[in-house]
Amino acid sequence: MSIEEIMQQAVLAAAEYSQFDQSGTDAIVKAVFEAAFDQRIRLAKMANQETGIGKWEDKVIKNVLASQIVYEDIKDQKTVGIINDDKETGIVEIAQPMGPILAIIPVTNPTSTTLFKILIALKARNPIIICPSKKAVNCCSETAEICYRAALAAGAPEGCIQWLTTVTREQTAALMSHPSMALILATGGPGLVKSAYSSGTPAIGVGAGNVPVFIEASADIRFAVDQILESKTFDNGTVCASEQAVIVEKAIATEVKEEFRKQGAKILNPDETLRLTRIAVDPQTGLMNPDIVGKPVQLIAELAGIAVDDGIRLLVAPLDGVGSDFPLSSEVLAPIIGYYEVANFESGLRTCIRLNYNGGVGHSASIFSNDEEKILYFSMHMNAGRIVVNTPSSQGAVGAIYNRLSPSLTLGCGTGGKNITTDNVTAKHLINILRIARRRPNQRFAAIDKSLYFNEEVNADIIQKKYNHNV
């Protein structure tokens, strides 16, 4: 189909879908969730085989998050008609769909992100067009088709889910800038997200991550190391919210390193760190080497010429600084983590701030601590949409597993990450909210002698005193 045909189909689907009530919409979402959940394992294996990234077992968990956990989060949300009626303020909020949504799907989480975006788009009565990574076309197409068949069987409009089976830059650009496209859900690299924002169509993008995890002196060390390993080795480190560098106070450093070794991490020597740097980061661009993204430790170690035992799950690279002179201080989506030893809490916080602003502004940050004051102090100094506490950040930032954040595979990074929100994006972000404003006169404005506003001698305090004066 041509771009025009795809868009016409989407616009007609949007028109029909706009007439659905809440129960009809919810029936479609439920049917899609159930069909997707049934295929979670097959789709995970497809994604792993096609992309060569990550672990299929962890991709099953991602598919569970994207289907079951997201469904349970959104199923009772009101997304049709009156969604709020406040008698006190006289404001009634009405939800209306946005229209066709273009979903850009990354190679790192192809089937799960496809499932997630389809569910939240349908919940908001929007048709969706799936634009997969070139390296994940088959698994994304299969995912979209499963969802589409289930949606149609539940009464959804024809064309409510469409997907591209061949992807070109020109085609993506044409879809992004099509006048009938209502919104772009852009999950991908910085270049792609920038293209979405530059297209003239409203976009919800995501920024890059560079998540610092601070093991503060009061933390339970064995627990912290266990959780960091669980997070950073999940799907071979492909989650953008995974920890990129661990920061440890000197007082507990020996114990932390010993615990890392015990639990399956290899702490590299300076020569090994240099070898790893050469294969992990492109020296020209400073960006991670795509060939090592989501690959197992053994393969990465072999490429770098580093000897590792079979049981090793994570490579820990001690670093002396942050920035372009230390390429591993930036985001690398693989089972590799930077390591910093710092004199004390304040020094550690400074390192976390530097890391946070070294390509990860607005994304996520993590702390292990049992000191509430320090947790708050740390949080106040981060620029991160989500600061997870005593939690594996991969699974914590995406929500609903370790905390009550909304489950999402699109993590807003705020203006620092060039995004419009710091929220975990979900169905509520895909509706237009209309507000009926009943007459509720502003009592102060009505009571004040309006001529006072024209008197330059009268300031705000005088106005307030006049209003409060008992006559």
Add this chain to the structure above:
Amino acid sequence: MNEYHIDNQKLTCVFYGRLDTLGSQAVDAELSAKLDASVQEVVFDLKEVAYISSSFLKICLKTVHNTGSNHFSIVHVSPGVLKVFQIANLNHLIRINE
């Protein structure tokens, strides 16, 4: 049951109820049988229609394509149905009268 009246080379189609995908298939078949070379103008009367599917919108597009925009119109649309035509961006292609 939908009604079809031909008067002086003008075909008026009066539709009823929900024009969902299934209902639209019936309309498509009925309309094909009624449209012949003698028909110069087509009018869809949607007074009794509360819901239209994308399939019905495609029938409208096909009809305007076959007859030309000056010879096809839709009448008696409810506010809800009018909004559906607006969302589908068909208001520029099809004459829609109250």
